[in-house]
Every structure is written in structure tokens, then in C-alpha cells.
Amino acid sequence: MIDMDFxxxxxxxxxxxxxxxxxxxxxxxxxxQEQLLELYAWYKQSTAGDCEGNRPGILQMxxxxxxxxxxxxxxxxREAALEKYVEIVRKNGNFSPxxxxxxxxxxxxxVSTQKPEDDDIQDEDxxxxxxxxxxxFEKFVEALENFEDVNIxxxxxxxxxxxxxxxGQSEMLRLLLKRPEVNVNVLDEDGQTPLxxxxxxxxxxxxEMLLDAGADTSxxxxxxxxxxxxxxxxxxxxxxxx
Numbered sequence: 628m629i630d631m632d633f634x635x636x637x638x639x640x641x642x643x644x645x646x647x648x649x650x651x652x653x654x655x656x657x658x659x660q661e662q663l664l665e666l667y668a669w670y671k672q673s674t675a676g677d678c679e680g681n682r683p684g685i686l687q688m689x690x691x692x693x694x695x696x697x698x699x700x701x702x703x704x705r706e707a708a709l710e711k712y713v714e715i716v717r718k719n720g721n722f723s724p725x726x727x728x729x730x731x732x733x734x735x736x737x738v739s740t741q742k743p744e745d746d747d748i749q750d751e752d753x754x755x756x757x758x759x760x761x762x763x764f765e766k767f768v769e770a771l772e773n774f775e776d777v778n779i780x781x782x783x784x785x786x787x788x789x790x791x792x793x794x795g796q797s798e799m800l801r802l803l804l805k806r807p808e809v810n811v812n813v814l815d816e817d818g819q820t821p822l823x824x825x826x827x828x829x830x831x832x833x834x835e836m837l838l839d840a841g842a843d844t845s846x847x848x849x850x851x852x853x854x855x856x857x858x859x860x861x862x863x864x865x866x867x868x869x
Contacts, residue, residue, distance in 0.1 A: 644673065644709045647716040657719055668696035669712035677701045682784070684817055684850045695783055756781045759790040759799055767799055777803050784816030792821040792837065795830040804840045811840045818848040822867075829859040831866055838867070 651658065651666060658666070671678070678697040683690040700708065716722045753761075755770035771777075777787050785793070788809070791800040800821075803809060812820050822842040825834040834854075838844070844867050847853050858864045 640706065640709050640713070643713050647713050647722060650716060650722050654719075654721070657721065662715065662719075664692060664696045666712060666715055667693055668700050669708050669715065671697045672700045672703050672708040673705055673712055676705070681849075682817060684819075684848065684852075699782075754781070755787055756785075756790060759787055759794060759796060762794055762796060764796070764798060767796075768802070771802060776808055777806050778808060778810045778813045780815060786813050786815065786821070788813055788821040789815050789819075789824050792825040792830060792833045793828055795825075795828065795833060797830070797832045797836060800833050800836055804836065809840075811837060811842050812846060814846075817850075818846075820846050820854065822846075822854040823848060823852075823857055826854040826858040826863050826867060829863060831863060834863060834866055838869075844868075 648670065651663075655663070678694060678701050680694075682694055682698070700711075703711070753766070755767060755774050758767040758770055774787075780786050781790075788800065788803050788811075790796075791803060804811065812822075814820060820837075820842065822834060822837045822844065823846075825831075825837060842854075844854055855864055855867050858867060
């Protein structure tokens with residue numbers, strides 16, 4: 628026997644979801660990049676189900692960030708994903724389904740950031756990875772004292788060395804390279820070394836430090852590219868071939 632109450636409830640939820648997606652399209656500036664990335668994840672989970680396919684490489688920063696966000700909510704049932712999307716939009720404070728004009732959204736706003744800088748994590752809950760991403764040297768040094776292995780990858784598949792190279796944090800990188808357990812050629816989950824990140828992001832000082840520590844310029848990632856292949860400009864390429 629079909630549960631008519633369930634059908635009616637689901638239909639109402641879908642209507643609210645459609646209104647919420649329309650609201651986001653019309654009020655993009657009211658949301659931070661982090662919120663947009665999270666909304667993208669729940670939108671895709673609601674409309675397409677679980678994330679599939681290979682994770683985009685470092686050269687596809689926007690796609691990579693969106694894939695990561697979507698993959699983090701993998702396994703969430705459609706109704707729960709719809710509710711989560713609506714919940715986030717409601718938290719903005721100005722969303723009212725009855726006031727949103729137009730029909731169901733058919734597009735999505737773009738996310739141009741590799742990794743959102745803003746977050747709602749409390750300071751006491753932040754990890755060494757957060758401190759590197761946010762370029763907080765003081766907190767990084769404190770966390771490093773009790774950090775056992777700098778080669779461990781975080782939930783996004785990067786080590787702290789990768790993040791330091793990505794963010795251009797040469798002083799953090801210098802301390803990391805002094806650690807006895809450090810592997811200067813540690814691979815992220817796409818087969819890229821910290822030198823790949825320093826080269827791609829255009830941080831010559833970080834690249835030089837990695838080279839001095841023995842970084843291997845011949846290592847190819849999962850897309851068969853070396854750090855020289857992904858280097859952002861000729862200056863970096865010259866440094867890599869010295």
C-alpha cells in the first residue's frame with residue numbers, strides 16, 4: 628500500500644528545495660565560497676546521487692574542490708540531502724519559499740576556489756592541516772610539536788607538506804623538512820609530490836627548499852605529469868632544471 632502522507636511530504640520538500648536552488652541563483656553574493664561549495668555538494672547528492680569517477684587533478688582546481696565536497700556526502704539518502712540543502716539556505720536568514728519567483732532551477736553557480744578559506748570550525752577543533760591552510764604560523768608550530776608523522780594525508784588526500792607548498796608557507800615547510808620522518812617526495816592521493824604543488828602554485832622559495840631537500844623532479848603523477856609539466860611559468864621551470 629502506498630503511503631500517501633509520505634508522497635505529499637516528499638513533494639512539499641522537493642518544492643522547497645526547488646525554491647531554495649532558485650533563491651541561491653538569484654542571491655549568490657549572500658553566500659560565502661565555502662557555503663556555495665557545500666550547497667553544490669548537497670545539490671549534486673540530491674539530483675545525481677553518489678559522486679563517481681576519478682578525482683580531478685591539481686590542474687583542475689575548481690573541479691577538484693567540487694568533487695571533494697560532493698564525495699564527502701557520499702552515501703546520504705536523497706531526502707536527507709534535500710533537507711540539508713534547504714537547511715543551509717534557510718540559515719542565510721532571508722529565504723522564504725513563497726517569495727521566490729520562477730520555476731525549478733536548471734543550473735548551478737560556479738565555485739572558483741580550490742579550498743575555501745572560511746570555516747565554522749572552532750579553534751580548539753582545528754588541526755595542523757587547518758593551521759597551514761589558514762597560514763597561522765603560531766598555531767602551526769604548537770600543533771607540530773605533538774604531530775607524529777608529517778607524511779600522513781588528511782581527508783582531502785594531502786599531507787601538511789603539500790599544504791605548505793600549496794599556500795607558499797616557506798617557514799612552515801622549513802620546519803617540516805627538519806623532521807626525521809619526513810619524506811620530501813610524499814605522494815598525495817593523485818600521485819603528486821609537494822614539489823608539484825609548489826611548481827603549479829608559483830612558489831619558487833618553497834620549490835627551492837624542496838629541491839635542496841632532495842625532491843625528485845622526475846616523479847610523474849596519475850596524469851603522467853612531472854612538476855615541470857605543471858609549473859606555472861618559465862621562472863619555475865628554469866628553477867626545476869638547474
